[in-house]
Amino acid sequence: MLSIVKRILGQxxxxxxxxxxxxxxxxxxxxLLFFILSNSNYVPKLAVYDMNEKxxxxxxxxxxxxxxxxxxxxxxxxxxxxxxxxxxxDSEGTHxxxxxxxxxxxxxxxxxQDTNKALHPTQNELIIDYVYESVGDNQLDSLSxxxxxxxxxxxxxxxxxxxxxxxxxxxxxxxMLMTPIRRVDVIGGYTLGYGILxxxxxxxxILYAVYVLxxxxxxxxxxxxxxxxxxxxxxxxxxxxxxxxxxxxLQLVQFIPVIIIPQIFFSGLILTPIYYGCxxxxxIMIQGKGFFAIWPWLAGSVVFIGVLFLAxxxxxxxxxxx
Amino acid sequence: MKIEVCEVNKSFKQxxxxxxxxxxxxxxxxFCLLGASGSGKxxxxxxxxxxxxxxxxxxxxxxxxxxxxxxxxxxxxxxxxEALYEELSAWQNLKFFAGLQRLNPKTFAAEAEALLQIVDMxxxxxKLVRDCSGGMKKRISLAVALIHKPKxxxxxEPTVGVDPVLRRxxxxxxxxxxxxxxxxxxxxxxxxxxxxxxxxxxxRNGHIIARDTVKNLIDQTPDxxxxxxxxxxxxxxxxxxxx
Numbered sequence: 222m223l224s225i226v227k228r229i230l231g232q233x234x235x236x237x238x239x240x241x242x243x244x245x246x247x248x249x250x251x252x253l254l255f256f257i258l259s260n261s262n263y264v265p266k267l268a269v270y271d272m273n274e275k276x277x278x279x280x281x282x283x284x285x286x287x288x289x290x291x292x293x294x295x296x297x298x299x300x301x302x303x304x305x306x307x308x309x310x311d312s313e314g315t316h317x318x319x320x321x322x323x324x325x326x327x328x329x330x331x332x333x334q335d336t337n338k339a340l341h342p343t344q345n346e347l348i349i350d351y352v353y354e355s356v357g358d359n360q361l362d363s364l365s366x367x368x369x370x371x372x373x374x375x376x377x378x379x380x381x382x383x384x385x386x387x388x389x390x391x392x393x394x395x396x397m398l399m400t401p402i403r404r405v406d407v408i409g410g411y412t413l414g415y416g417i418l419x420x421x422x423x424x425x426x427i428l429y430a431v432y433v434l435x436x437x438x439x440x441x442x443x444x445x446x447x448x449x450x451x452x453x454x455x456x457x458x459x460x461x462x463x464x465x466x467x468x469x470x471l472q473l474v475q476f477i478p479v480i481i482i483p484q485i486f487f488s489g490l491i492l493t494p495i496y497y498g499c500x501x502x503x504x505i506m507i508q509g510k511g512f513f514a515i516w517p518w519l520a521g522s523v524v525f526i527g528v529l530f531l532a533x534x535x536x537x538x539x540x541x542x543x
Numbered sequence: 544m545k546i547e548v549c550e551v552n553k554s555f556k557q558x559x560x561x562x563x564x565x566x567x568x569x570x571x572x573x574f575c576l577l578g579a580s581g582s583g584k585x586x587x588x589x590x591x592x593x594x595x596x597x598x599x600x601x602x603x604x605x606x607x608x609x610x611x612x613x614x615x616x617x618x619x620x621x622x623x624x625e626a627l628y629e630e631l632s633a634w635q636n637l638k639f640f641a642g643l644q645r646l647n648p649k650t651f652a653a654e655a656e657a658l659l660q661i662v663d664m665x666x667x668x669x670k671l672v673r674d675c676s677g678g679m680k681k682r683i684s685l686a687v688a689l690i691h692k693p694k695x696x697x698x699x700e701p702t703v704g705v706d707p708v709l710r711r712x713x714x715x716x717x718x719x720x721x722x723x724x725x726x727x728x729x730x731x732x733x734x735x736x737x738x739x740x741x742x743x744x745x746x747r748n749g750h751i752i753a754r755d756t757v758k759n760l761i762d763q764t765p766d767x768x769x770x771x772x773x774x775x776x777x778x779x780x781x782x783x784x785x786x
Contacts (some may be wrong), residue, residue, distance in 0.1 A: 224642025230555040232630040235671060392626040395594055396687075401616040417572075543594060543610050 226417070227409025233418060243380060244420055247372045248429050255367050255434045265329035267403075268298070270309040279339050283332035294319075296352045305329040314346030321353040366502040369436075373426050373449055374456040374495055375481055377419040380412070382460030382473045389540075390469065398541040408533045412457050412526075414490030439509030448501045448515075451522040455494035458529035463534045497521040544605040544617070544695045544726050546571045551600035553586055557584035560586050562749040564600070567740070568728060573683055575737050576755070578746035579770075583728040585623060585699055587746065592620060592697060592729070600648040604695065616644060619693030623700050625680040631685045635662055636672060639692055644691035658686045661716050663709060677704045681776050685713065689720075696720065696727045702736065714739045730734060734770045 269277055270292045280286050287304065295318040306329040307318040317333060319326040322517050330349070337347075389392040397407065403511050427446050430436040438445060442499055466503045467473040483493075500516035504510040512519075546568040553561040556676055560583045566575045578584050589595045591602050591612025602609040604618075629638050635654045646654075659665045662682035662763040674687060681704050688696065696717075702710045706778050717727055718739075729740060737757055752761060764771040 224639055228639040230633055232628060236630045392622045392624055393628060396620060396626040398624055399592060399594060399615055399620040401612045404644050541594060543612050
């Protein structure tokens with residue numbers, strides 16, 4: 222098993238281009254996505270009515286503020302004046318009225334949060350309302366963690382699937398199986414070898430996303446990394462399994478729409494590794510949950526990897542009966 | 544190691560590739576499986592090693608029924624195409640397969656050096672396989688099959704694409720191995736190579752049409768040309784016209 226791990230790492234070391242693609246291509250894709258999806262320098266435009274002066278003064282550090290003397294009708298006002306949020310207070314607390322959930326409204330809310338932080342706020346409760354309540358989650362921002370998971374899954378899937386197809390057609394697999402090696406060791410070596418590469422990739426991606434792209438992570442970055450590594454391991458196993466049904470490299474590529482795309486949209490396929498991974502990532506990154514909240518999802522990933530492992534070991538019987 | 548093939552049948556998609564093959568290969572001899580391309584040589588080799596199951600019949604090697612994992616440790620296999628890792632050097636390929644065979648890493652270096660000397664690859668042992676020529680790959684592949692000093696050596700067309708000088712060297716080495724007790728099974732469609740072997744079987748359309756020592760086989764032919772054996776019963780051309 223160790224021989225296979227060493228061999229895979231040696232192969233990668235000698236194949237600089239594949240290694241570069243494995244490590245840097247995801248970063249490039251992520252960077253492009255973040256440019257498209259986030260307006261990190263966006264200064265929100267806020268309207269306030271009847272707010273105390275200290276609050277307004279502080280808020281002006283983070284946003285463009287318009288002071289209204291009369292309380293306007295939120296929906297029409299926000300749309301007509303291209304304002305991101307309207308803030309006012311009454312006996313219930315501080316109201317924040319926003320148009321819809323998008324990256325601009327997130328920026329607006331962040332500026333208010335920053336203001337509150339700076340002021341060490343009164344116990345005033347924040348009441349957030351959206352004019353257009355969208356179904357489900359905020360789309361753009363919730364996608365950021367999906368992309369983190371999917372991109373690494375995707376690259377690892379292709380890498381492991383392709384190399385397995387190539388082993389079969391270069392007959393190196395047959396040659397490998399004509400030695401006393403056990404099938405468990407073949408799959409174990411494969412999973413571990415590509416798993417290590419995938420884990421390195423995951424760490425690079427998450428560090429890049431958090432420290433270079435400044436992606437907001439509420440929970441622990443280490444926990445995120447753990448989830449990504451688990452996803453990467455399942456990607457290796459899925460790649461190896463799918464390669465058995467592919468008769469050549471082209472067919473493996475043709476499997477991508479079948480295997481990956483439905484998982485991205487979570488279309489009822491609850492039993493998919495991307496679903497487990499992304500749900501856990503969401504809980505950590507957006508909701509700031511800790512290990513004890515997400516362990517069922519982690520356990521799900523581990524079970525998935527185990528099942529795929531056994532499936533692969535069995536499938537290898539096609540090439541040697543022992 | 545004595546190999547006994549007993550009434551083996553094999554078909555792929557209703558096409559019968561091997562038909563009631565029974566064959567005994569004595570230990571410590573060089574045995575040649577001779578036949579045109581597509582006559583089922585490689586399939587028979589694979590069944591003998593246990594890579595693929597036969598439809599019926601059985602194979603035993605040294606009294607042990609195939610497939611058997613312990614048996615694989617005593618077997619060296621060189622497939623028809625190179626079956627090497629392109630991104631690794633010759634040395635790394637050897638090291639990998641030595642690892643699979645659980646060779647002692649301490650003695651590996653000396654053994655690999657000696658082996659590369661025989662296949663004349665010492666100078667380019669650190670060259671990546673993808674940069675090697677066809678003949679070089681063939682030599683590396685042979686070295687890989689020999690790395691664990693197998694008692695049974697299975698070579699599928701070992702000298703295709705190897706130049707005459709090196710071919711002679713390889714045959715010389717194979718005979719030396721046989722003298723040390725290794726059983727060697729070789730397939731070829733190059734008739735003049737048969738003379739290098741001790742025994743031979745002729746395979747045609749899934750049947751064994753002749754099986755004897757090479758010397759006896761040559762004596763049967765009118766002019767000492769072993770190719771004549773394929774035409775000995777005048778069936779060959781009739782069968783060829785069926786395709």
